[in-house]
Amino acid sequence: MVATLSELPIEVLHQIISDVPPSSVPTVQTVSRKFNSLPQPLLWRDHCLSQFKYWSPEHDIQRKFSGAVVETDWKKLFSDRYSIDRSIARDLDCILASQRNRIEKAERIMGHGYDAKDALLQHLNISDDAEDVLARRFYSDAVLGGLHRSMAVREWAKLSDGDVVPLERALAAFDMFVLHERDGDFHDVATRLDGIAQQVCSETPDFMDQSPRQKAIALAEFFRQHNLTGISGNSHYHDLQNNFIGIALQDGPHTSLPLVSVAIYCCVAQRLRIDAQPCGFPFHVLAIIEPLPGRTLDGRHTESGTSSEPMYMDPFRSHQEVYVKDLRAQLQSLGISPSNFPELLGASSTAEIVHRCAKSIITSLQAIRRGHNSGHSFADVDGAFYAAVWAVLLLPERSTFTAGAQRANCLSHITELIEKYALTDTWLIEKYILPLTEDRTQHEQLRNTIRIIRTTDHMPKNIKGRTSDLLRNVQYKVGQIFQHKRYRYKAVITGWDAECAATDGWMAHMGVHELPRGKYQGFYHVLGEDKSVRYVAEENIALMQENPSKDLMALAGQHFRRWDKTNGVFVSNIKDEYPDD
Secondary structure, three states: OOOOOHHOHHHHHHHHHHHHOHHHHHHOOOOOHHHHHOOHHHHHHHHHHHHOOOOHHOOOEEEEEEEOOHOOOOHHHHHHHHHHHHHHHHHHHHHHHOOHHHHHHHHHHHOHHHHHHHHHHHHHHOOOOOOOOHHHHHHHHHHHHHHHHHHHHHHHHHHHOOOOOOOHHHHHHHHHOOOOOOOHHHHHHHHHHHHHHHHHHHHOOOOHHHOOHHHHHHHHHHHHHOOOOOOOOOOOOOOHHHHHHHHHHOOOOOOHHHHHHHHHHHHHHHOOOEEEEEEOOOOOOOEEEOOOEEEEEOOOOOOOOOHHHHEEEEOOOOOOOEEEHHHHHHHHHHHOHHHHHHHOOOOOOOHHHHHHHHHHHHHHHHHHHOOOEEEEEEOHHHHHHHHHHHHHOOOOOOOOOHHHHHHHHHHHHHHHOOOHHHHHOOOOOOOOHHHHHHHHHHHHHHHHHHHHHHHHHOEEEEEEEOOOOOHOOOOOOOEEEEEEOOOOOOOEEEEEEEEOOOOHHHHHOHHHHOOOOOOOEEEEEEEEOOOEEEEEEEEHEOOOHHHHHHHHHHHHOOOOEEEOOOOEEEEEEOOOOOOOO
């Protein structure tokens, strides 16, 4: 005998309706009173849990998930998130449809905070067969990157204002600049640190019963045994990835520089009730372990009014205690005055550690540029540099003499980088960077650059059709790939002029008048597979009949919808500017 819906247990009905797409639930509930009488909060809580992974902090979602179901209006929460996803889809479609007002739409998406991440990842992971696959992936990734960076900058801005920011969040902010779609955000870092602390207690049941000194040494031993610190045999010391706490905590070899190794050690130690903080010893970060008030590190009581000495650990190199007398001897050998010893042997502020990490990233980048680390595999070198620039600007050195020079240098880099990140970071620069520009000329230059970016974004593009006799002389089209006849680099055409439209100075510098066809030939805006943007004379272009490289495919979405294998060209996504290409 076949059971009717009314005869099925409530648990079975709940499982059935849980498998129904959320948008179809109201329709299904009209089929049977049984469906309509199911506990609504539980159903919509399950949908919130299964449909959305990322939530803005203001939701306090972990507390809600662990609390009583009836305490939260889960249906409204789901409805709000569903509406946000639809809004993001509309704005993203508009970004892809027109080059106009893209900044405004990107800022509107980012205004949803971390609630936007699930939708952006969905668009980023669209099928390879989608008509606009390259463009949708490119702009989803760009807006997601802007969202990540805005969260990172807010943490550093808090530090700059004197607010308390946990060390792990302050350092994970660097990861947010290079995160893209991989794991390693603030929550992931905290979760992995929690997991290490739990593993310590699980493998050493009496760990919490030991004295602070014993715990500090035992924790360092645990780190060494589980390869949680140091540099693996296959990694170069200045490999760029060694500067990022989120990357170091991922599965696999947990390679990291001393600063990051010590930071991970201190963050786990604090979870295990060890008062550990980074110590900014010259050239090599250590961990300083402070005793509990009224106690020594061995757990003994101290006399009233007396304080106990701290201890030092170097988990990057060893599980043994580092004795203060040896550290003082090293400082003395460096010619440092004893009056400066207390500062150099004391705990560093979180802001100082962030600044030091930024300088370390710059050192790694310099090693790459000098060719000392030519085999590096770091995916986002530009993002790493951008993170370091922001950190130095927001958290300068305490020395006013060097801070001014560093800030001026970083401001010049921001001016150079603003075009690359204009879609998502214009508002960040307006809010956080402009107030820092003390030099009037530099301030006005940056303000004018931002004004031009916003004005250009609002304006429709000048249409360049192929109707006049003059334009019929432009031989090549947007979307064709080529190799430069002289310099041999590969690139894709992203625009053109009927003749060279550059300034007289640029033409003189590039020797345009010395070309056989001079300036009166087609000149092409091109995007190289090395991310360079160039302006190339038609006579230097040799079309290629091959598929574009992986690097070029990753960049092409800025201008193109997809790669047309049949015709061997990229399909234009800038028809509002070049309608006939």
